[in-house]
Amino acid sequence: MSEVWAYSETEAGANETLSAAKIIADSLSGAAVMVEIGSERKGTASFGKKLVIKTASGPSRSPEFAAEALYLASKSGSPLAMLVASTRNGREVAARLAVKMGRGCIPDSSNLSTDGKHLAGERAEYAGKVQTRLAADLPCVCTVKTGSYAAATGTGGRVTTLEVGEIHTKAALLGANPKETANVDLKAAKIIVSAGRGVKKKEDLKIIESLAKALGGSMGCSRPLSSDLGWLPEEYHIGLTGVNVKPDLYLAVGISGQLQHVAGIKDSKIIAAINTDKDAPIFQAADFGIVGDLYQVVPAIEKLLKSG
Amino acid sequence: MKIAVCVKHAIDESELKVDSEGRPIFAGAGCKMSTFDKNGVEEALRLKASLGGEVVVFTVGSSEARKSMKEALAMGADRGVHVLADTEKMDAMSVADAIAKSAQRTGPYDIVLCSEGSSDTYCGQVPPVIAEKLGLPYAGYARKIEASGGSAKVERALEDSVEMVECRLPFVASVVSEINEPRYPTLIQIMQASKKPVEEIPLQQLEAPPALVSIQSMRAQPMNRKRVTIVGTPEESASKLLELLSKEGVVRR
Numbered sequence: 055m056s057e058v059w060a061y062s063e064t065e066a067g068a069n070e071t072l073s074a075a076k077i078i079a080d081s082l083s084g085a086a087v088m089v090e091i092g093s094e095r096k097g098t099a100s101f102g103k104k105l106v107i108k109t110a111s112g113p114s115r116s117p118e119f120a121a122e123a124l125y126l127a128s129k130s131g132s133p134l135a136m137l138v139a140s141t142r143n144g145r146e147v148a149a150r151l152a153v154k155m156g157r158g159c160i161p162d163s164s165n166l167s168t169d170g171k172h173l174a175g176e177r178a179e180y181a182g183k184v185q186t187r188l189a190a191d192l193p194c195v196c197t198v199k200t201g202s203y204a205a206a207t208g209t210g211g212r213v214t215t216l217e218v219g220e221i222h223t224k225a226a227l228l229g230a231n232p233k234e235t236a237n238v239d240l241k242a243a244k245i246i247v248s249a250g251r252g253v254k255k256k257e258d259l260k261i262i263e264s265l266a267k268a269l270g271g272s273m274g275c276s277r278p279l280s281s282d283l284g285w286l287p288e289e290y291h292i293g294l295t296g297v298n299v300k301p302d303l304y305l306a307v308g309i310s311g312q313l314q315h316v317a318g319i320k321d322s323k324i325i326a327a328i329n330t331d332k333d334a335p336i337f338q339a340a341d342f343g344i345v346g347d348l349y350q351v352v353p354a355i356e357k358l359l360k361s362g
Numbered sequence: 363m364k365i366a367v368c369v370k371h372a373i374d375e376s377e378l379k380v381d382s383e384g385r386p387i388f389a390g391a392g393c394k395m396s397t398f399d400k401n402g403v404e405e406a407l408r409l410k411a412s413l414g415g416e417v418v419v420f421t422v423g424s425s426e427a428r429k430s431m432k433e434a435l436a437m438g439a440d441r442g443v444h445v446l447a448d449t450e451k452m453d454a455m456s457v458a459d460a461i462a463k464s465a466q467r468t469g470p471y472d473i474v475l476c477s478e479g480s481s482d483t484y485c486g487q488v489p490p491v492i493a494e495k496l497g498l499p500y501a502g503y504a505r506k507i508e509a510s511g512g513s514a515k516v517e518r519a520l521e522d523s524v525e526m527v528e529c530r531l532p533f534v535a536s537v538v539s540e541i542n543e544p545r546y547p548t549l550i551q552i553m554q555a556s557k558k559p560v561e562e563i564p565l566q567q568l569e570a571p572p573a574l575v576s577i578q579s580m581r582a583q584p585m586n587r588k589r590v591t592i593v594g595t596p597e598e599s600a601s602k603l604l605e606l607l608s609k610e611g612v613v614r615r
Contacts, residue, residue: 115525117490118500142503142520146490153455153494158574161454161485174578179483180375184386186483187578194574224499225533228515228526245612269613281540288505288519288540294484295398295539303612313376314397314481316585324612325587326603332591341588342606344599354600359615 056084059105059133061124061147063115065097067139069205074166074198075137076101076206081168082134091123094213102211105131110220115230117143118223121150126218128155133193135173137166140197148197158190164202168192181294181313182320201241201300233289240292245271245303246322248292250315251278252308252329252348256285261352262307268359274299276309293318308348311336328352363415366443366471367406368461368492369434371427372396372482380582395430398477400544403434405507405537406475407545413509416440418471422460423449428560436547436555443468447565453573458491463568465496468561473514474534478503489536499529502536 060075062068068088075086079101087103092113094106107127112119124136124147138148140162152159163175174189175196190196240246247266249259259273266273273290280291292299294314300321307328309315316339319325327340328348337343344351377392406417417439421427424446431442445460452460465471474496479486486502493500501507501516505524508515509531518525519538529535547555590606592599607613 117502142518145486146500146502149454149487149490150494152574153491158453159455159487160575161487178583179580180373180378180386181481183375183378183380183583184580185583186580188575189578190575224497224529225501226528228528230520230523230525232523277539282543288538289522294481295478303607320583320585324607324610326607337591338589339585339587341610342590342592342603344592344603346596346599350596351600354596355604358597358600358604 056082056134057087057131058082058084059087059089059124059131059136061089061091061120061136062139062141063117063120063143064139064141065095066205067141067144067200069099069207070200070203071137071139071198072099072101072206073203075135078135078137078166078168078173082170084134087133089124089127091120099206099208100211101206101208104211104213106213106215108215108217112221114223114227116223116225116227117146118150118225119221120147121154122221123218124151125154126221127216130216135168135192136195138195138197140199145197148195152195155193155195158194160188160190160194160196162197162199163188164199166196166198178317178320182317183313201298233287240272240274240290240297240299243272243299243301245269245305246274246292246299246301247271247305247307248274248276248309249279249307250276250309253279256283259285261349265352265356268356269303271301271303276312276315306336306340307352309336310334311339363410363413363473364469364471365406365409365415365417365473365475366420366465366469367402367417367434367439367475368420368488369399369403369430370396370480371421371423371430372480375482384582384584386580386582393426393429395433396477397481398479398539399430399434400437401537401539401541402475402477403437403439404542404544406473407438408542409473409507409509415472418443418468420461420464421445422447422452422457422565431560432555433547435558436552437545438547438551439558441558442560444560444562445565445568446562447570451573452570453575454485454487455491455575456570456573458488459495460565460568460570461488462492462495464563465492467563470532472531473509474498474532476534476536478536478538486536489534493534496534499533500535501527501529501533504535504537505541507535507537507541
């Protein structure tokens with residue numbers, strides 16, 4: 055029976071990817087397989103089949119290691135498609151795996167489908183202006199855009215183990231530190247109030263944070279505030295190269311609305327914006343826009359919220 | 363020290379237009395050096411400043427791509443390698459293959475740098491594929507690179523952690539935009555850029571593999587937003603906004 059493999063180094067990514075794998079496996083009358091490297095994780099779901107790849111070396115969190123492990127396993131398992139969650143490490147795993155197999159790799163896609171011969175997936179390109187559908191002949195590799203499938207929840211079933219021997223990596227991992235702000239989960243936030251260059255100094259971020267709190271949401275920022283000014287850590291950066299978000303409400307405060315920022319917020323349910331420049335591009339990307347001074351409007355909104 | 367840095371002559375997403383049937387118009391669309399590639403060039407120049415040697419710019423594209431190459435040369439790179447190719451028929455794998463082969467032909471290089479992804483399609487596949495094809499150590503999403511002696515320590519910026527990785531030279535890395543602030547070339551540098559040597563290699567000479575990923579369709583993604591402008595005093599605007607947001611059910615009052 056044809057198999058579709060799902061892998062991610064994170065449990066959340068693995069469970070989302072398994073949902074995508076199930077859809078493809080069903081179209082191929084095959085099975086979706088949750089693939090683990092080293093040992094089975096307790097938090098990963100299954101649709102009846104799990105494959106644990108055992109290596110003689112490791113464990114390792116290196117994407118180079120994971121790619122080789124998956125490649126060696128694919129030689130005996132012969133999956134028709136291998137799906138990997140598109141985290142930063144996942145993109146490396148998938149690209150390397152595809153080269154090793156000499157097959158195509160569809161990048162960062164959602165809405166996956168198959169006609170039995172090809173795998174196709176859709177992705178946003180040109181800063182979200184264009185929706186492109188890409189295809190590769192089966193068997194192939196694909197990275198699944200994180201957040202685009204609901205996590206699979208099934209458990210139980212058969213666990214198969216596969217031994218693949220020694221794996222050597224060329225880059226040496228010296229250590230890893232969790233980011234101090236790793237608890238800022240903008241991806242899951244329902245309301246985000248985001249600050250941009252319209253905020254004149256770092257101390258003034260307090261009024262943005264305060265409004266975010268009053269609304270029961272989280273604070274984010276546009277790229278200049280994290281990358282250029284360093285006022286906030288990179289984890290707050292929302293946009294193409296930062297976090298892609300889809301809250302119910304995205305309130306852009308003092309953000310001009312460069313395409314690369316809009317690309318990261320376009321899936322929000324409602325976008326509202328406050329900016330002094332009536333011609334700021336953010337207003338074209340917003341449902342509701344206030345042309346005004348954030349230093350007056352933001353406190354006014356908070357005051358109304360508190361007066362109930 | 364020989365440092366290679368890859369730049370893409372990419373379609374300027376802010377200028378991309380759409381035809382009456384909602385298809386993007388690529389013919390005649392404006393192009394620029396992919397935004398994040400400037401961080402790659404900057405990092406190459408920074409490494410050259412501390413380690414000595416030369417910076418060689420790589421690009422794959424039509425003769426038009428020479429514009430982005432020149433921009434990198436104006437920033438301070440020493441020379442260029444231009445793989446002449448019609449990139450419309452290529453995928454990330456075949457572009458990376460062309461870079462890897464042209465680097466083997468003109469190298470060896472001690473460090474090969476790329477940005478994390480291009481500003482047009484942002485796939486992020488090219489850098490790890492170059493490393494895989496060249497059989498070199500790789501550090502993706504670098505936010506800090508310190509090279510000395512025969513190795514480099516690299517900080518990798520992942521979603522929820524920062525990893526420290528050690529790579530023996532030669533190695534490949536992709537950099538995130540927070541790693542540096544790209545410099546602006548001076549007028550004199552811009553004028554001198556045209557005189558810097560560029561080696562042209564036709565793609566046919568590199569025996570490029572066929573593309574394995576193809577485009578099935580492309581359609582413009584219209585931004586369907588309400589675009590309601592709220593006018594009034596700060597208090598009036600604030601009150602109107604909250605009213606609209608609670609009507610949408612996204613804010614509870």
